[in-house]
Amino acid sequence: MRITSKFLLASLALLGVVVALPANAALLVDRGLPTDNLNNAAGASRANVAWVDGGYTPTDYWLVGDTFKNTSSQPWSIDKITVWSMNPITTATLWGGIENSTIGVVSALGTISAATYANTSTYQGSSGAFRDMYQVDFTVSIALAAGQTYAFFFDGTGGDYTVPFVHASNAALSGSPQDGADDTMLWVNILNGTAGVPETWTSLGNGWDKASDVNVQVFGAVVPEPTTYLAGALLLLPFGVSTLRRLRRNRQA
Numbered sequence: 001m002r003i004t005s006k007f008l009l010a011s012l013a014l015l016g017v018v019v020a021l022p023a024n025a026a027l028l029v030d031r032g033l034p035t036d037n038l039n040n041a042a043g044a045s046r047a048n049v050a051w052v053d054g055g056y057t058p059t060d061y062w063l064v065g066d067t068f069k070n071t072s073s074q075p076w077s078i079d080k081i082t083v084w085s086m087n088p089i090t091t092a093t094l095w096g097g098i099e100n101s102t103i104g105v106v107s108a109l110g111t112i113s114a115a116t117y118a119n120t121s122t123y124q125g126s127s128g129a130f131r132d133m134y135q136v137d138f139t140v141s142i143a144l145a146a147g148q149t150y151a152f153f154f155d156g157t158g159g160d161y162t163v164p165f166v167h168a169s170n171a172a173l174s175g176s177p178q179d180g181a182d183d184t185m186l187w188v189n190i191l192n193g194t195a196g197v198p199e200t201w202t203s204l205g206n207g208w209d210k211a212s213d214v215n216v217q218v219f220g221a222v223v224p225e226p227t228t229y230l231a232g233a234l235l236l237l238p239f240g241v242s243t244l245r246r247l248r249r250n251r252q253a
Helices: 005-014 040-045 226-252
Strands: 026-031 048-051 054-057 060-069 076-086 091-098 104-107 111-115 133-144 149-157 166-169 185-191 199-201 216-222
Touching: 060 091, 060 166, 060 216, 076 091, 076 149, 091 133, 104 133, 133 149, 149 185
Parallel strands: none
Antiparallel strands: 026 216, 048 166, 054 060, 060 149, 060 185, 076 133, 076 166, 076 216, 091 104, 091 149, 111 133, 185 199
16 A cells, blocks of 8 residues: 555544644744843943954954754754844854854844833943944854754944954843853954854953853754654554555545
8 A cells, every 4th residue: 555645644633633834934043132130330330232343354354152052852953143233333244154164154034123122221331331232143053953052143344343343241140041151261363254163251350350252042943853753653554554544445435
């Protein structure tokens, strides 16, 4: 007897079996903006900070970045990555790659929109002046296997340096979920359009009195392994075949 996919699904439907498919887009990593102790006025309890490395020329500069990890037991299909920046910002680009692999541009068309903290305030610098904030959404297509770590870097145009600032915060003082925060970040050199090898760094003692992580949210779907549902389907197949045969006999009678 020839078993087709249509026959298999029909058999499972008769048995009330639902075949698992990838879920709709969901928030996979939540390391978003802080909600507590936000600005400079908080003094030693300040949670937020913004980092930029910049560089020498438009063809030789440095980017600040970070990592996130697929901590689930299933692969992820990532379709959006969100970060935040300070003004002014004109264009936004995201570089990235699986940890310890080649880093390249994954999105050169970040969507920029106005943003605030949960209390509607904006970023306050050490001078006490407030700066406009922006949310940057990158549409991507990234497959991240279970247990894999992804490195990302924020690039663009606008600001007082070669590239815009990227928002970060101290996890312990953020007051919001800080998935995967480890008090370390990354930097990478971009030379003539090619990324070098990323290196780790900490803001503790390197420009700030605390460690910090780049704030990021990652959206996509958890992708079930094919064997997760196919193995179960095959186990039930004989019962589905038997059911269809009985129905066929009944119709013939």
